[in-house]
Structure formats: structure tokens, C-alpha cells
Amino acid sequence: MFEIPSGSDFLTQIAQQSVSRRRFLRDMTGAGAGLLIGARRASALRREYGQKTIIVTFGGGARDQETFAPEGQRYIPRILMELIPRATFYTQVVNRGILGHYVANASLATGCYESFNNFQSIRPENPTIFEYFRQDRRRQASDVWVIAPSNGFTSIGESGHPAYGRGKGATVVLPKALLAGVSGGSERPFESLLRDSHEGPVGAGVYASTARQDEAIRDLLQISMSDFKAHAQSVSSPDELSLYIALHLMRSKAPSLIWITLHDIDIAHAGAFSLYTDAIQRTDRICAELVRAMDQEPEYKGQTNFFILPDFGRDADDDPSGNGFQHHRSGDALCRTTWLLAMGPGIRENTTVDRPVESIDLVPTVAKMLACDARFAQGRPLVEVL
Ligand SMILES: [Zn+2]
Known part of the structure; x- marks a missing residue:
């Protein structure tokens, strides 16, 4: 775990980041300071309406300059104008963990700072929210889904914990693997969609048609693969595939818990600023489309808690150990402080x-909402939304 030294410049930078986000928001939307007086009302409403949960990680991490700062607001119009007015927004979410995408998402899903090698596809050490929910609420695997961006995330659905583990977690679907399975051995038309990661050399890690998603997953999904392939021909981004799968799941199966890791923004590693900001705009739109689906689908309307948060940020322009927006290597304040948006019945708008809260506070919060016990999580519940 990354220890933030007290009284340091680092702490000051994190606090300034929070103040800036709050000021930007107030200027844009008129959002006010958080109060605890809604807590009782929120709990009562949740009992009344039942609950579903959708969690979106704002994939790949983006900085304030390209999101909440005045010069970045044009890239997230939907979040600012449509979602924030309906949400409680945490301006200071600190991630003290390892800044690699898989291990950071696993930490978000367990509520513990996982410490395994980010580049190995291994199960998290601590139980995930998926396992807590399934075990305590006696739910089937088909009621809990993870939609993940790459092979590296294959094992995020269930931990190596002896009390939980294999067969007790989420159903993980990798849209790229599904696409590879129906591309007929010719990956070239889908090369840009099938790239496994933005962090390796160009051309490395492209899904091959042999990397098939389990037949069992396809059966569980009950999705028309010809429709999916046709849709893939009309889009240019892997996150669009994830959106397609998420909407299909919401309409056809209405699972109680959906976790979507978006990842297009990480194209920033290629060093092209326009690709990075295009991806932020697309992610903004995808978040809004998911919320619109939540509002329209009878199984979700009025009874869903919806969370959006980045896995972490990206390097500051003036940090000598980074290269600006391109990477997330420096571990500086911009890399480690993000935000969280929560909306749902009873959550203050x-x-x-x-x-200051931490990214590992997500799981204890969601667990309370879903009436299960995140007994091994290290974070603390976000009382303002409970
Ligand atoms: Zn990255």
C-alpha cells in the first residue's frame, strides 16, 4: 500500500485537487456540499424499492485537465449536465494501491489493496463483492456479471480466498474474446477492436480466433452472435462492444449486479492527445447510455444504484518522472486522486x-446496499449514500 506522508506537499496537492473539482462543479452545475441528513431517508427508500447495482469504471484513467477543469469540460458534457445533477459526487477519492489496470480494478472489486503482479491473470487474494453477494444472498452466477476489456481480467470474478473462490463469483464476459470467436479466423477486419492492451507494443496481444470465450458463457448470454458481429463492424472501439453486451444483459437477463470496466481511454499510452480525448468523450457518452437504459428498463428503473469511478488518474504534465497524459507511472497526486459518482433511489442529488475517501470504500458501500457482508474488505462504507 502506498503511504501518503502526512504534512507533505503530496497531501497538499491531493487536497487542492479536491477543492478544484468542487469549484469546477459548483461553477458548472451548482452542486452543493454533502450533508448527512439524507441517510435515514435513503435507507427507507431502498427497502421500499429493492435493489440492483451497476458499477462502471471510467476506464483507463483521465486527468482533471481533460474532464472537470474548465478546459476539459467539453469532453464530458453528459456526465456534467445529465448525471451530476442526479448524483452525489465525491471529489477526493484516493487510490493508495498499485496503478496497474487489472490489479487496480481487482482492488476496487475486493475493497482491499491487492498486491499481485498486474500483468499476471490471477485471482484476487481477497473475496470480491460478487462472491459476498452471491454467498450471503444465495444468488446464481447468472445474477452477477463482469464485462471486462482484456484477457488479463479473466480471473477478476472470483478470488483465491478459501471461503469463497471458484464457482462462487461473477460470470465474466470478455467481448473481444466473443468477437474473436466469431471472426472466422480472419481477425484483420477487427484488428483495432481485438487489441488486448494499450500498454504493450503495437500489434502485440491481438486476440486470435483460438482465444474463444467459453461456450458456456455464450449459452448463458443467449446472444445472437451474427448480430454482435454485425454491430462490431459498425463501431471503432472495444468499449462499444462492452456497451452492447451490457445493454443485452440488462434487457434479457436483468442481473442484480453488473460491473463494467471500460478501457478505451488507456489509448493515451499511444501518445496521441486526440485519441485520448476522443476516448473520454466516448466514455462519457457510454456512461450516459447506460444510465438511460437504467431509466428505461422496467427491471432497473427506480431501483438501481449506479456508480461511476476511474480506476486511477494519469501523470501530471509537470512531473519529471512521467510524460504528461500519456502514462500513469509517476504515482503523483494526479495519478492517485480521482472521483466517484453515485446515483440511485434515496441517494442525494x-x-x-x-x-477524503478511498477507492477501496466502494465495496463496503455496495455490500451494505445489497444487504451482504463484505467481511474482509478494508475500506469503510460511504455513509453519505447509505
Ligand atoms: Zn494504462
């Missing part, structure tokens, strides 16, 4: 919370 148009509200900001400025106290």
Missing part, C-alpha cells in the same frame, strides 16, 4: 462530498 446534486451534492458534492469533499472529505
